[in-house]
Amino acid sequence: MTLDGSLTHERYGAELLAETDALRAALRAGDLAATVPTCPDWSLADLALHVGGAHRWAGALVAVRATENIDPAGIPGATGPDDVTPDTLDAWLADGADLAVRALREAGPGTAVWTWSPVHTAGFWARRMVHETVIHRADAALAAGVPFEVGPEVAADCVEEWLQLCALPAFAEHLAAKGEPLFGPGRSIHLHATDTPPELNAEWFLDLSGDRLLHRRGHEKATVALRGPLTEVLRVFYRRLPADSELVDVVGDRALLDQWLEYATFG
Incomplete structure (x- = not known):
C-alpha cells in the first residue's frame, strides 16, 4: 500500500x-468562543488547540524517530498555551508549525x-499535516465568516490522499462493521473539478462495484457525478x-453520493 503525494517534501513543509x-488569519477574524458549525462540539479555540496539538505531536514523532505512538500529554506544549488568549494561541500555533x-x-x-x-515515514506526516490543516482551516473560515480557497495542487492532493486513505483495508472493515450496502454492482462516483487546467487532471472515478474502493484519475461516466470548482468539490x-x-452540481444518483458522504469517515 502506498500513500504517495504529488508534492515534494520541501513543498509540503512550505505549505504547512x-x-x-x-x-491563524481566520482565527484572528473570528470569535474564539464561537461554535464551529462543521464541528459543533468545538469552539474556534478548541479547533485551534486540536490543530496545533496535532502539529506538535507529529513533529515530536518525527524529531525522535518514534517507533511507536507517543502520548500527546507527554509532549511539552502540546495541550496549548498556559493562558489561552487570542495572542497566546496565535503565537502557539505559529511555533508548533515551525517546530514540525x-x-x-x-x-x-524517507526516514522511518x-x-x-501502513506507511511509516516522515513523509506521511508532512503530507497528512498539510491536509489536516487545510480541512480545519475550512472549518475555521466558516465559523469566522471569511472566504476559503485552496491552491489547486494542494486541493487535488488533498482529495487524492483522502481516497488513498479510504482504500485502506481498515476502512473497508470499518464500513463492513456498519452493515451498510455501500458497495455493489454498477455503483460508482465521479468527481469533476470544473475550474482547473487539464494537466492537473482534477477528476476522479470511484469504483464501488466490488467489495472495496478502487479509484483512479480521469473522466468516466458514473452512477453519480459531483461537479464544481475544486475547492467546493473538496x-x-x-x-x-x-x-x-x-x-456544486450533482448529476445522477444523489442517494449514492449521500451514502458515501455519510459513511466514508473514520469517525
Missing part, C-alpha cells in the same frame, strides 16, 4: 507553514517514523459543504 498562517516543519525537513521524507497508516467530499449547495 502557509496553511497555518492562513488558519523543522523536524520534517531535518528528517527527510511510526504512523497509524469541501463537499470532506463534508464541509452540503452536497445540495448551489456552488
